[in-house]
Amino acid sequence: MSIEKSYNSWANQYDTNKNRTRDLDKLATIKTLSKYNFDSVLELGCGTGKNTIWLLEKAQLIIGIDFSEEMLNIAKEKIKNPKVIFEKSDLTKSWKIENEFVDLITSSLILEHIKELDFIFKQTYKKLKPNGIFFICELHPYKQYYGSKARYETENGTEELEVYTHNISEFTSVALNNGFKLIELNEWFDDELNKNELPRLISFVFQK
Template sequence: MSIEKAYNSWADQYDSNDNKTRDLDAKATIETLSKYRFTNVLELGCGTGKNTQWLLTKAERIIGLDFSLEMLNHAKRKITDRRVEFKLADLTKEWDIENQFADLVTSSLTLEHIDDLNHIFNQAYQKLSENGIFFISELHPFKQYTGSKAKYKTESGEEELEVYTHHLSDYLDNALRNGFKLLVVNEWFDDKTRNELPRLVTFVFNKRIKK
């Protein structure tokens, strides 16, 4: 099943089924981004708007992009605030957003479905204003090495989604090549003892001005 179709069929359960990765991402997003000021946000793979709701507590304008109509329908039902616009868009294509629109681009749990990170960093750079921030939260590649991937339950069993493994060096190489500087990297664990593999990795990058 294509990724887009899988999310269309997962959408009804996405907010309510047990999902440690989704819940830890919400915590990581809030803890990380609370420290920054932002006004105009571009949210990549906004899904059902789980993080949009929190981003709205700080932002003046948010554009959420996603290629799953059903995920977006849930987001639109939950969030009717006029400051938010949800747009159907495939992130692997050119993003139809005004250049330098955002002072924050965020992407949570979406890049594991996108093969070409270079395209994502290239587009994010164009859409960010000077000194803008690019926040990424993803399933940690260490988890991916053990076979962990996005999945949900259906009547006929578990449906696993198509995923790509991005190594830590892939994020860093693509970021640097596209004019970003790494500000913060963090690893997020299920357990306070931090003895298990980390579930998530988060990065905060800063748009450097090319001279």
């Protein structure tokens, strides 16, 4: 099944399934981005708007882009706020947004579905204002080495989505090649008191 169709079928359970990756991403997003000031945000792969709700506490304008109609329908049901614009679009195609338009671009749990990081970093660089921030939070590649990937349950069994592994050095080298500076790199554990387990998530803050 294509990634888009998988998310269309996952959408009605996405917010309610047991999903430690989704929940830890929310925590990582809030803990990291609380430290930064931003008015305008572009949310890549906004899904059901899980992070949009928190971003709204700080931002005056949020553009949420996703190619899954069903994920977006849930986001639109939950968030009816004139500061938020949801758009259905494929992020692997040219982004129809003015250059140097936003202070912050966020990408949570989406890049594992995108093969070519370079295109995403190039577009992000263009759409950010000078000194703008690019926040990424992803399933840690260490987890991927052991077989973790986006998956959900259906009545016919577990549906696993198409994913790509991006090593840590790939994120940093593609970012640096595109003109970004690395400001923060963090690893997020299921149990903050037991860092001997594999970290579940990795997050980066890059600055233009």
